[in-house]
Amino acid sequence: MSLTMDVKSEVIAQFRQVAEEQNKQLAPLTDDLPLFDTGLDSLCFAIVVVRLEIALGVDPFNSAEGARFPVTFGDFIGFYENASQ
Amino acid sequence: MHRNNPASLWSLIVANPQPCSRLIVGEGGNATWVELAARTVFDCNFDELGGSSIVLAAADQLAAAAALIQLDGLARRIVLYPPDLPREHLGYVAKTAEADLILTDDETLAVDGVRVECVARCAPGSMQHAVDRGSGVETEWILLTSGTTGLPKLVVHTLATLTGAIGRGVQSSSAVWSTFYDIRRYGGLQIFLRAVLGGTTLVLKSAKESIGEFLTRAGEVGITHILGTPSHWRSMLMSDAARRIAPEYVRLSGEISDQAILNQLRGLYPNAKLVHAFASTEAGVVFEVKDGLMGFPAEIVGNIPNVETKLEGGTLRVRSSRIAFRYLGADSPSLKDENGFVDTGDAIEDRDGRCYFVGRRDGTINIGGLKVHPEEVEAVINRHPDVRVSLVRMKKNPIMGGLVIADVVLKTQPQAAGEGTRTLQKEILQFCRGELAQHKVPAAINFVTALTVSESGKLIRHA
Numbered sequence: 370m371s372l373t374m375d376v377k378s379e380v381i382a383q384f385r386q387v388a389e390e391q392n393k394q395l396a397p398l399t400d401d402l403p404l405f406d407t408g409l410d411s412l413c414f415a416i417v418v419v420r421l422e423i424a425l426g427v428d429p430f431n432s433a434e435g436a437r438f439p440v441t442f443g444d445f446i447g448f449y450e451n452a453s454q
Numbered sequence: 455m456h457r458n459n460p461a462s463l464w465s466l467i468v469a470n471p472q473p474c475s476r477l478i479v480g481e482g483g484n485a486t487w488v489e490l491a492a493r494t495v496f497d498c499n500f501d502e503l504g505g506s507s508i509v510l511a512a513a514d515q516l517a518a519a520a521a522l523i524q525l526d527g528l529a530r531r532i533v534l535y536p537p538d539l540p541r542e543h544l545g546y547v548a549k550t551a552e553a554d555l556i557l558t559d560d561e562t563l564a565v566d567g568v569r570v571e572c573v574a575r576c577a578p579g580s581m582q583h584a585v586d587r588g589s590g591v592e593t594e595w596i597l598l599t600s601g602t603t604g605l606p607k608l609v610v611h612t613l614a615t616l617t618g619a620i621g622r623g624v625q626s627s628s629a630v631w632s633t634f635y636d637i638r639r640y641g642g643l644q645i646f647l648r649a650v651l652g653g654t655t656l657v658l659k660s661a662k663e664s665i666g667e668f669l670t671r672a673g674e675v676g677i678t679h680i681l682g683t684p685s686h687w688r689s690m691l692m693s694d695a696a697r698r699i700a701p702e703y704v705r706l707s708g709e710i711s712d713q714a715i716l717n718q719l720r721g722l723y724p725n726a727k728l729v730h731a732f733a734s735t736e737a738g739v740v741f742e743v744k745d746g747l748m749g750f751p752a753e754i755v756g757n758i759p760n761v762e763t764k765l766e767g768g769t770l771r772v773r774s775s776r777i778a779f780r781y782l783g784a785d786s787p788s789l790k791d792e793n794g795f796v797d798t799g800d801a802i803e804d805r806d807g808r809c810y811f812v813g814r815r816d817g818t819i820n821i822g823g824l825k826v827h828p829e830e831v832e833a834v835i836n837r838h839p840d841v842r843v844s845l846v847r848m849k850k851n852p853i854m855g856g857l858v859i860a861d862v863v864l865k866t867q868p869q870a871a872g873e874g875t876r877t878l879q880k881e882i883l884q885f886c887r888g889e890l891a892q893h894k895v896p897a898a899i900n901f902v903t904a905l906t907v908s909e910s911g912k913l914i915r916h917a
Contacts, residue, residue: 404692411689415854416897430852438691
């Protein structure tokens, strides 16, 4: 499996697990879907970010000073893929 | 304001009526300040409320705002019960506040031994007969904050202490205020009172709205001044809607602002005044920092107008006319020391003339403005049959500022990370969710082989 696939599948797995734990209805995850239309709220995103740091060993938000935060699901994946390279 | 002749919120509005300024909460929730002061939202006999102790537990912010305006100066005591606080504490809060009744908009609500009355929903035109007001009293305003035992602490203020940091006539009357906070929390209440005193329009988020819907509406109204915690702002930055408002004044409080969030906001709103304030429910508004940098200049300490501050034992102590009086309840700790200073509990480090917040001296974690005591969470995790010991700590997070993380040592070491590990993590979290308020449940469980213990046998905690 390529690195890119790895990151993407881990992100999707975490979105699903956190949605389940927080009783949120997860929308179909397409690249152009705005993050706040995924069904997750900001607490869910915060949890996803922490768990991804444990799973992938990176927190791209932490080094994002000045950079734009991701807005769509595709941005979010790209954000982690860039940081994992 | 003269202590022996207190002006009530109601009398302030009546003395300075601004016919166009209004409170707007969500879609369709809308009334002018004059309307809110002129009529009653109470279904019960309004005369009965004079001199009583009242817990205000309405979900709807417009109804709560109307009730605050009408009860201040009339009721002996008003408890502001935030809608996000679990309802199971209502009985304890009512008893501690010696409440005569609970005012709510939840018709199903019942609490043992306390009378419950409904406030009318504040839809336009729904408000009834005019208010007949007797002579004024200085009402106690009770704000709730999280305590070490899991029960909320009841903090006593008055309108005078709450408005001590609000200058009269300083802001232009064309200002339109807004906040992400609920007005039952100290930060939101400050903005509510600023708007009432200044006679300006205030736009609030309704519980039903998403952050995007709220910002769209706030942008349409043309808000100029807005307050949020760093966590509110971080989640807003992840929404397209951030560009739908164009504020002149952006304020942060409730949590420590770091440089990243200040830079992000500076980039997004280059022409706005960017201010981060240090305030707490107990200590009131202490100071503001306007240079766009995290921390604060060391020379601020001891040089704030109308507020005395000092560093003692590594934490910031505050004395001013804005601090709360005391905690309610017979067994409550004292809120001030013998000299009248409040210990904020915030540890400060001076690095070359600039002071930085380095965490809470008692290890309390601040999650989006709500307190978490690590020991309370550890006690729950340690009851799980597979757990030997745990350490709960804060982990910095770009969206929430910080989250609760648990490092857990198991009785039997798990095999290398796999499905078994995932299942056990889920199980421990499930266990926590059954026992703890949502903001106290760890965001992640991190299995470790050992924790560091000091010579005195205590877990070593790092800030």
